[in-house]
Amino acid sequence: xxxxxxxxxxxxxxxxxxxxxxxxxxxxxxxxxxxxxxxxxxxxxxxxxxxxxxxxxxxxxxxxxxxxxxxxxxxxxxxxxxxxxxxxxxxxxxxxxxxxxxxxxxxxxxxxxxxxxxxxxxxxxxxxxxxxxxxxxxxxxxxxxxxxxxxxxxxxxxxxxxxxxxxxxxxxxxxxxxxxxxxxxxxxxxxxxxxxxxxxxxxxxxxxxxxxxxxxxxxxxxxxxxxxxxxxxxxxxxxxxxxxxxxxxxxxxxxxxxxxxxxxxxxxxxxxxxxxxxxxxxxxxxxxxxxxxxxxxxxxxxxxxxxxxxxxxxxxxxxxxxxxxxxxxxxxxxxxxxxxxxxxxxxxxxxxxxxxxxxxxx
Amino acid sequence: xxxxxxxxxxxxxxxxxxxxxxxxxxxxxxxxxxxxxxxxxxxxxxxxxxxxxxxxxxxxxxxxxxxxxxxxxxxxxxxxxxxxxxxxxxxxxxxxxxxxxxxxxxxxxxxxxxxxxxxxxxxxxxxxxxxxxxxxxxxxxxxxxxxxxxxxxxxxxxxxxxxxxxxxxxxxxxxxxxxxxxxxxxxxxxxxxxxxxxxxxxxxxxxxxxxxxxxxxxxxxxxxxxxxxxxxxxxxxxxxxxxxxxxxxxxxxxxxxxxxxxxxxxxxxxxxxxxxxxxxxxxxxxxxxxxxxxxxxxxxxxxxxxxxxxxxxxxxxxxxxxxxxxxxxxxxxxxxxxxxxxxxxxxxxxxxxxxxxxxxxx
Numbered sequence: 001x002x003x004x005x006x007x008x009x010x011x012x013x014x015x016x017x018x019x020x021x022x023x024x025x026x027x028x029x030x031x032x033x034x035x036x037x038x039x040x041x042x043x044x045x046x047x048x049x050x051x052x053x054x055x056x057x058x059x060x061x062x063x064x065x066x067x068x069x070x071x072x073x074x075x076x077x078x079x080x081x082x083x084x085x086x087x088x089x090x091x092x093x094x095x096x097x098x099x100x101x102x103x104x105x106x107x108x109x110x111x112x113x114x115x116x117x118x119x120x121x122x123x124x125x126x127x128x129x130x131x132x133x134x135x136x137x138x139x140x141x142x143x144x145x146x147x148x149x150x151x152x153x154x155x156x157x158x159x160x161x162x163x164x165x166x167x168x169x170x171x172x173x174x175x176x177x178x179x180x181x182x183x184x185x186x187x188x189x190x191x192x193x194x195x196x197x198x199x200x201x202x203x204x205x206x207x208x209x210x211x212x213x214x215x216x217x218x219x220x221x222x223x224x225x226x227x228x229x230x231x232x233x234x235x236x237x238x239x240x241x242x243x244x245x246x247x248x249x250x251x252x253x254x255x256x257x258x259x260x261x262x263x264x265x266x267x268x269x270x271x272x273x274x275x276x277x278x279x280x281x282x283x284x285x286x287x288x289x290x291x292x293x294x295x296x297x298x299x300x301x302x303x304x305x306x307x308x309x310x311x312x313x314x315x316x317x318x319x320x321x322x323x324x325x326x327x328x329x330x331x332x333x334x335x336x337x338x339x340x341x342x343x344x345x346x347x348x349x350x351x352x353x354x355x356x357x358x359x360x361x362x
Numbered sequence: 363x364x365x366x367x368x369x370x371x372x373x374x375x376x377x378x379x380x381x382x383x384x385x386x387x388x389x390x391x392x393x394x395x396x397x398x399x400x401x402x403x404x405x406x407x408x409x410x411x412x413x414x415x416x417x418x419x420x421x422x423x424x425x426x427x428x429x430x431x432x433x434x435x436x437x438x439x440x441x442x443x444x445x446x447x448x449x450x451x452x453x454x455x456x457x458x459x460x461x462x463x464x465x466x467x468x469x470x471x472x473x474x475x476x477x478x479x480x481x482x483x484x485x486x487x488x489x490x491x492x493x494x495x496x497x498x499x500x501x502x503x504x505x506x507x508x509x510x511x512x513x514x515x516x517x518x519x520x521x522x523x524x525x526x527x528x529x530x531x532x533x534x535x536x537x538x539x540x541x542x543x544x545x546x547x548x549x550x551x552x553x554x555x556x557x558x559x560x561x562x563x564x565x566x567x568x569x570x571x572x573x574x575x576x577x578x579x580x581x582x583x584x585x586x587x588x589x590x591x592x593x594x595x596x597x598x599x600x601x602x603x604x605x606x607x608x609x610x611x612x613x614x615x616x617x618x619x620x621x622x623x624x625x626x627x628x629x630x631x632x633x634x635x636x637x638x639x640x641x642x643x644x645x646x647x648x649x650x651x652x653x654x655x656x657x658x659x660x661x662x663x664x665x666x667x668x669x670x671x672x673x674x675x676x677x678x679x680x681x682x683x684x685x686x687x688x689x690x691x692x693x694x695x696x697x698x699x700x701x702x703x704x705x706x707x708x709x710x711x712x713x714x715x716x717x718x719x720x721x722x723x724x
Contacts, residue, residue: 119517155481156518
C-alpha cells in the first residue's frame with residue numbers, strides 16, 4: 001500500500017493507494033467499532049462495490065447506512081444534496097457520524113458538500129472509483145453542486161479525514177473514462193514534473209492495460225503533486241491556478257458541444273495542446289515539446305484536435321466568460337518548459353486564435 | 363459609536379454599534395467604490411431600511427443589488443437559499459462580491475449560509491435588525507437552514523467581515539420581540555457577568571423604553587461576552603455550550619406548543635428559571651438568586667411560568683432528543699452562582715421534574 005499525506009494548516013490527512021483496499025478493515029481508519037457511517041453512492045457504482053464496503057465496515061463494528069443518488073453530472077444538484085440530508089436525518093445521524101463518498105467526481109463533490117453542511121460539518125471519507133476522481137477531485141477539498149445558471153457555483157472547501165484509492169475499482173471503468181483520467185495525469189507531468197512526464201512516456205501502455213503496480217505509482221505521484229500545491233494554497237488564491245492548464249480552452253470545447261458530449265479529460269487534452277502551442281509562440285516551448293505532448297496524449301487514446309466544425313473563433317466567448325478572466329485580460333496557464341507552468345495575462349486574441357488553429361481540422 | 367472586536371484564529375472582525383449607523387457610509391467598511399454588493403432582506407424589513415442601505419452604499423460608489431426572501435422561520439429553507447443563489451447568478455456576482463444580510467435571525471442565518479456557499483465563499487456583512495439577532499445570532503458565525511426533519515440541520519460555520527448594529531432599527535420591532543431579545547440579554551448576565559446582571563436590574567426599564575445610549579451599552583456588553591466565548595471556542599466544542607443556559611428546557615416548550623407560538627426568548631425565559639431552580643436543588647443558588655432572576659424577567663415583560671396545561675413530564679421526551687444528550691445522560695447548563703455557569707450531567711429525571719414543577723401552573 002502506498003500513502004500520500006496531505007499537509008494542511010490545521011491538520012494532515014492520508015491518501016491510501018493500493019489494489020484491494022476496499023476489502024481490508026484497516027483501510028478505513030480512523031473509523032472504529034461503534035461509529036455510525038452513511039455511504040453515498042449511485043446505482044452504477046453500488047452494484048460493484050457497495051456490498052464490499054458495507055461488509056468490511058460491519059466487520060469493523062460500524063453501524064452502516066447507505067443512500068444512492070442518481071448517476072450523472074445533471075444530478076449534481078441541491079435536490080440530490082437534500083436526498084442525502086433526508087437519509088441522514090431519517091437514520092438519526094448526528095455530529096459524530098461519518099459520510100463516505102463511494103463513486104466518481106460527482107459523488108465526491110455532492111457527498112463532500114453534504115458532509116461540510118450537515119449539522120455544520122461531519123467527518124468525511126472519500127473512496128474515488130474513477131481515475132479522474134482519484135488523481136484530481138479527491139485531493140484539495142473542493143466540493144460543490146451545480147445551479148441551473150452555472151456549474152460548481154454552490155459549495156465549500158472541505159477536507160476529508162482520509163481518501164481510500166483502490167486501483168481494482170478501475171477494472172469496471174469504461175476505457176474511454178480511463179483515458180479521460182489520463183489527460184489529467186499527463187497534465188501533472190506537463191506543469192510540475194518533467195521526470196514524471198518521461199515516466200509516463202515509457203509506461204502509458206501499462207496504465208491503459210491497468211497494470212496495478214504502475215497505476216499505484218502513477219496515482220501516488222499525481223496525488224503528491226496535487227497535495228503539495230494544495231498545501232501551499234488551500235483556498236485557491238495562488239499556485240493552485242496552475243492546475244487549470246488546458247482547462248480554459250477545454251471548458252470552451254465542453255460548453256460549445258454541450259456538456260457531456262466530450263468527456264472533461266478529452267476536452268482538456270486538446271486544451272493542453274492549444275495552450276502548449278501558445279507557449280511555443282511565446283518562445284518558451286519548441287516544436288518538439290509540443291509534439292511530445294501530442295504523442296503522449298494520442299497514445300492515451302485521447303483526441304488531439306478540436307471537435308469537428310468548431311472554429312477557433314468559437315472558443316473566445318466561452319473563454320471570456322471563464323472565472324479566471326481578470327480586469328479585462330484572459331488569464332491563461334502556459335508552460336515555461338515541459339514540467340513548469342505559469343499564469344500569463346499577455347496573450348492577445350489573435351495569438352490565442354493562432355494557437356487554436358494549429359489543432360483545428362482543415 | 364461603540365465597537366467590539368471578535369478575535370478569531372485567522373483574523374478579527376468588528377461589530378459596530380450605534381444609533382443611525384445605516385445612513386453613514388463609513389459604517390460599511392471594508393466596502394469601497396466599485397465593489398459589487400447583494401443585499402438579502404425580507405418584505406417586512408425592506409420597506410423600513412432597504413432604501414437607506416442602498417442609498418448609502420450607492421453614495422459610497424458600490425454597485426448594489428437586492429433580493430427579498432419570504433419572512434419567517436418556515437422559509438428558512440434550501441428553497442430560500444436557492445432564491446439568493448439565483449439572484450447572485452442572474453446579476454453576475456462573482457467571488458469578489460459581498461453579501462449583506464439585512465434583517466433578523468432568519469435572514470442572517472440564510473444569507474450567511476448563502477455567503478458561505480456561493481462560489482465556495484464570498485464576503486459577508488451582517489446588519490441585524492432585531493435585538494435577538496443583535497446580541498446573539500450576529501456573533502459566532504453559525505449559519506443554517508432548516509430541513510423538514512430538523513431545525514438548523516444544514517449550514518456552516520462562517521464569519522462575517524463586519525457586523526453593523528443600528529439601534530434605531532429597534533423602533534420598528536414589536537415590543538414582544540424586544541422583550542424576547544431581553545431574555546438572551548439577561549442570560550449573558552446570569553451565566554457570565556454578575557455586575558452586568560446588576561446593571562440590568564437597574565436599567566431594564568430604560569431598555570424597554572429604547573433608551574439609545576443604554577441599548578448601545580447593553581448590546582456592546584452582550585456582544586463582548588459572546589465574542590469572548592466564541593474566540594475561545596469557534597466551532598462549539600467547549601465553553602460555547604454555556605450559551606445554551608435555559609435552552610434545553612426552552613426548546614421543549616417551543617416544540618410542545620409548536621414552533622412560533624411562544625417566541626424563542628419567551629421559552630428561554632421560563633427555561634432559565636427551571637435551570638436556576640435545579641441549580642438551587644444542587645445547593646449552588648439560593649432562593650433569593652432565583653427570585654432575582656424571576657423579578658428581572660418579569661420586569662422585561664417575559665413569561666415566568668410554564669405554558670397553560672404543559673405538565674412537567676411533557677418536557678422530558680423533547681429534552682432527551684436534544685443535541686446535547688451524551689451517553690444517555692441529560693447535559694444541562696446550570697449556575698454555580700449568578701454570573702457563573704457550568705455543564706452538568708448529574709441531574710436525574712426526578713430532579714428535573716421537581717425543578718420544572720416550581721414554575722408550572724397549579
